[in-house]
Amino acid sequence: MSNFPISLPLLAQEGASSALTVFLIYTLAVFGLAAISNVLMRGKSFLSEYFLGSRSLGVWAFALTFAATSASGGSFTGFPSRIYSHGWILALWISSYMVFPLCTMGILGKRINQVARISGAITVPDVFRDRFRSPAIGILSVSLIVFFMSFNLVAQFKAGSKILIVLLQDNGLFQDGVIGMKSVLPADSTIDPAYLLCLLMFALAVVLYTTYGGFHAVVWTDVMQGIVMVIGVMIMLPLAISQVGGVDSLGREMSAMTTPRIGFVEVAVEGNYEGGKILPSRWIRLEGEAGNARLLRLNSDVVAPAPDRARNQEVKYVELTTPSEIERQLERLTKAGGSGLLNEIPGVNVSVKFLVEREYLYGADRTGAYVTGPGPVAVELKATAAEEKKRDLEKEQGENLGFLAFSIAISYFFMWAISGTGQPSNMVRLMAFNRSATLRKSIFTVMIYFSMIYFPLVMIFCCARVLIPGMELDSDSIMPSMAVELTSNAGHPWLAGLLIAAPFAAIMSTVDSFLLMISSAVVRDIYQRNINPDASEKNLKRLSFLCTLLVGFGAMFGAVNPPKFLQDIIVYVGSGLSACFLAPAVYMLFWPRLNKQGMMGGMLSGFAAHFSMYAAGSYFNGSFFKPWQPIGFDPIIVGLFVSFVLTYLIAKATPLPEEDLVRRYFKKKPVA
Amino acid sequence: MSPPKTDDSDWDPVYIHSRREAILIICTWLVALLWTVPYCYLNGYLPAEVSREVTFIWGMPSWVFYGIACPWMIANLFTVWFCFGFFEDDDLGENDPEGSSGEPYSGEEGIAR
Numbered sequence: 001m002s003n004f005p006i007s008l009p010l011l012a013q014e015g016a017s018s019a020l021t022v023f024l025i026y027t028l029a030v031f032g033l034a035a036i037s038n039v040l041m042r043g044k045s046f047l048s049e050y051f052l053g054s055r056s057l058g059v060w061a062f063a064l065t066f067a068a069t070s071a072s073g074g075s076f077t078g079f080p081s082r083i084y085s086h087g088w089i090l091a092l093w094i095s096s097y098m099v100f101p102l103c104t105m106g107i108l109g110k111r112i113n114q115v116a117r118i119s120g121a122i123t124v125p126d127v128f129r130d131r132f133r134s135p136a137i138g139i140l141s142v143s144l145i146v147f148f149m150s151f152n153l154v155a156q157f158k159a160g161s162k163i164l165i166v167l168l169q170d171n172g173l174f175q176d177g178v179i180g181m182k183s184v185l186p187a188d189s190t191i192d193p194a195y196l197l198c199l200l201m202f203a204l205a206v207v208l209y210t211t212y213g214g215f216h217a218v219v220w221t222d223v224m225q226g227i228v229m230v231i232g233v234m235i236m237l238p239l240a241i242s243q244v245g246g247v248d249s250l251g252r253e254m255s256a257m258t259t260p261r262i263g264f265v266e267v268a269v270e271g272n273y274e275g276g277k278i279l280p281s282r283w284i285r286l287e288g289e290a291g292n293a294r295l296l297r298l299n300s301d302v303v304a305p306a307p308d309r310a311r312n313q314e315v316k317y318v319e320l321t322t323p324s325e326i327e328r329q330l331e332r333l334t335k336a337g338g339s340g341l342l343n344e345i346p347g348v349n350v351s352v353k354f355l356v357e358r359e360y361l362y363g364a365d366r367t368g369a370y371v372t373g374p375g376p377v378a379v380e381l382k383a384t385a386a387e388e389k390k391r392d393l394e395k396e397q398g399e400n401l402g403f404l405a406f407s408i409a410i411s412y413f414f415m416w417a418i419s420g421t422g423q424p425s426n427m428v429r430l431m432a433f434n435r436s437a438t439l440r441k442s443i444f445t446v447m448i449y450f451s452m453i454y455f456p457l458v459m460i461f462c463c464a465r466v467l468i469p470g471m472e473l474d475s476d477s478i479m480p481s482m483a484v485e486l487t488s489n490a491g492h493p494w495l496a497g498l499l500i501a502a503p504f505a506a507i508m509s510t511v512d513s514f515l516l517m518i519s520s521a522v523v524r525d526i527y528q529r530n531i532n533p534d535a536s537e538k539n540l541k542r543l544s545f546l547c548t549l550l551v552g553f554g555a556m557f558g559a560v561n562p563p564k565f566l567q568d569i570i571v572y573v574g575s576g577l578s579a580c581f582l583a584p585a586v587y588m589l590f591w592p593r594l595n596k597q598g599m600m601g602g603m604l605s606g607f608a609a610h611f612s613m614y615a616a617g618s619y620f621n622g623s624f625f626k627p628w629q630p631i632g633f634d635p636i637i638v639g640l641f642v643s644f645v646l647t648y649l650i651a652k653a654t655p656l657p658e659e660d661l662v663r664r665y666f667k668k669k670p671v672a
Numbered sequence: 673m674s675p676p677k678t679d680d681s682d683w684d685p686v687y688i689h690s691r692r693e694a695i696l697i698i699c700t701w702l703v704a705l706l707w708t709v710p711y712c713y714l715n716g717y718l719p720a721e722v723s724r725e726v727t728f729i730w731g732m733p734s735w736v737f738y739g740i741a742c743p744w745m746i747a748n749l750f751t752v753w754f755c756f757g758f759f760e761d762d763d764l765g766e767n768d769p770e771g772s773s774g775e776p777y778s779g780e781e782g783i784a785r
Contacts, residue, residue: 088716088732088733088736089716091732091736091740091741092708092709092712092716092736092739092740095704095708095709095712095739095740095743095744096701096704096705096708098704098708098740098743098744098747098748099697099700099701099704099747099751101751102697102700102701102747102750102751102754103697103698103701106693106694106697106754106759107694107697107698108694109690110686110689110690110693110762110764111686111687111690111691111694113764114686114687114690114762114764114765117764117765117766118765241731246731247728247730247731247732248728248731250731251728251731251732251733252728255726255728255733368718368726371726371728371733372716372717372718372726372733372735373712373713373716373717373718374717406709406713406717409709409712409713410705410709413704413705413708413709417701418701435761435764436759436760436761436762436763436764437761439759440754440755440756440759440761441755443751443754443755443759444751444752444755444756447748447751447752448748451744451748455740455741455744459731459732586694589690590687590690590691590694665684665687666683666684666687667682667683667684668681668682668683668684668685669684669765
């Protein structure tokens with residue numbers, strides 16, 4: 001999700017007003033839901049209702065809140081971008097979603113719900129603490145959750161704001177707002193005023209409805225957002241296949257495709273165009289060998305110089321290399337009127353000088369690169385010396401070439417299904433359903449839901465490769481671009497607003513859940529259970545509101561200058577939480593012999609093993625977010641292995657757990 | 673992780689059932705992994721020196737169809753059987769009144785039942 005484009009001319013006019021309308025309806029609806037939720041809270045135990053919805057979720061609410069929270073913003077921005085860049089191999093990357101609902105809901109679901117009921121727990125640290133009657137375990141798990149989730153919250157806030165920019169950028173009112181924001185910022189500020197305005201709007205909407213409505217508001221908005229996501233995908237799939245000319249045509253086009261050339265060019269412009277104005281095309285046609293046309297798409301707009309002056313710009317470019325793609329794109333450009341080419345605008349003289357061409361680690365000049373593994377990968381245009389050194393070594397040894405090497409494919413099979421099971425945000429939802437029949441019906445519902453989203457997304461964005469070529473450097477915006485393309489071609493541009501709302505919905509539903517996780521950890525697990533056990537209902541209520549507000553706005557300030565590696569942070573947090581919590585949670589629920597020492601040891605060793613792989617990455621690969629991968633495996637596998645082994649060994653080497661705890665959580669209850 | 677054998681009848685049935693269900697799910701995950709990743713690797717990964725025609729079924733490469741789409745459908749059928757033929761509907765109990773903040777479990781009132 002990094003490098004999100006700030007300008008997306010595709011969404012101009014028609015899409016913009018409908019997108020804004022969708023956003024406004026959306027915001028009003030979530031506030032309405034928060035208000036209803038707040039009314040429902042009255043007369044019930046505040047904390048239990050605010051953080052867990054009184055353990056009363058039925059099938060639809062439980063299934064959709066679970067699905068929507070799992071499908072974060074990455075599913076609708078980073079994932080489509082990767083499909084576009086690497087092709088069909090993404091079907092293997094995501095393939096463990098075939099057992100995702102079974103694993104993430106079925107392994108822990110029934111038992112964690114029962115244990116939470118026995119202890120009366122309403123948060124994940126609550127369950128951990130009560131199961132062993134150990135405040136130290138409660139504090140440790142709160143600390144780990146707050147540590148990881150605060151990072152993630154900042155990353156998700158950035159992603160939400162970036163999507164809002166795409167939604168709103170062509171709206172007049174928004175542009176006025178941006179000008180106003182610019183005048184408020186100091187003159188030397190490097191912050192993009194459009195981004196800041198979107199961040200403020202996103203934060204206000206999410207923080208306010210989460211604070212006011214609590215768990216039920218989050219669940220209801222998740223349900224609404226979950227429905228929006230699946231409708232979006234279901235509209236896009238038939239449109240994409242029919243516009244590509246059917247499934248046979250998709251197969252033919254994809255297998256004939258070769259990787260584009262990517263690099264830097266210097267574009268020199270002179271002529272009598274209005275100075276300072278953006279020229280109305282990014283495509284350039286050049287004559288190639290044997291009279292074949294060469295077609296380049298520039299990655300940024302070209303600005304016209306003042307009359308009778310020349311202007312040189314260094315820009316990134318993508319050059320199409322598949323003859324049928326070039327032919328189709330030329331036809332597409334002429335459809336809009338004129339030639340649609342930058343170097344054929346009347347009165348403008350454009351010349352191009354090639355500077356640097358990016359090298360492919362795998363897949364260069366091969367037909368079929370997008371329909372076979374491991375999927376093409378090009379090196380970054382500005383790689384660090386350490387990255388270049390690592391790549392040279394890998395190329396020499398023939399390792400890790402392509403997008404998804406064999407060992408990485410195994411890691412991702414762990415990553416989604418198994419690591420998803422260890423996420424505290426999923427565990428807390430598993431504590432909220434009302435009866436065990438709800439769980440099994442929800443597993444079935446989520447199975448249908450994910451089957452309708454993930455596999456179709458692969459097909460839709462393979463179609464995007466055919467329909468919108470040359471977007472390699474802009475691939476993070478392929479989702480909105482595809483929405484506009486499909487709906488415009490189908491003659492219903494207003495639909496674009498609904499389709500673009502899907503990724504926004506995905507991010508909102510993840511952010512609100514994380515926000516509540518952090519504030520519940522602080523209020524319930526630190527304040528009520530360790531500082532002031534006799535706190536009044538009124539006090540707890542005030543503190544919960546205040547805490548949710550503070551955490552939300554804290555994350556907003558963190559996102560004003562967001563970290564660069566957005567997707568990397570999301571992966572680090574997701575795998576880190578799993579390394580810390582999965583093994584202890586599994587043993588805690590299914591192994592009566594586990595004691596508090598084993599539990600603490602499992603959490604700490606998972607954290608340490610996972611963290612050390614990243615720390616080693618700083619040393620070996622030159623960046624914390626490029627972790628060391630022993631024999632090609634991701635840190636999640638190392639973290640889980642260490643945590644599972646050490647939890648067992650430490651528990652075996654230390655005294656037996658208290659007998660009454662084993663009786664309470666594992667033995668039959670006496671009949672009343 | 674097996675409980676002592678001496679007094680099996682003494683263990684909570686929810687614990688016994690959920691343990692059995694969890695083991696079956698882990699086995700399913702393992703079977704999915706052992707089919708999908710090796711199948712796709714053997715049939716979908718082509719070394720540079722090998723030039724082989726990729727065949728397509730319903731617009732997707734055949735290795736995706738047999739390695740991912742088919743097992744996905746089978747996994748879905750298995751999930752249906754798991755949910756409606758294997759999963760035990762257990763009584764999960766009431767909320768512990770001492771646990772949360774002193775109030776009993778507030779019942780079934782909720783949304784979308």
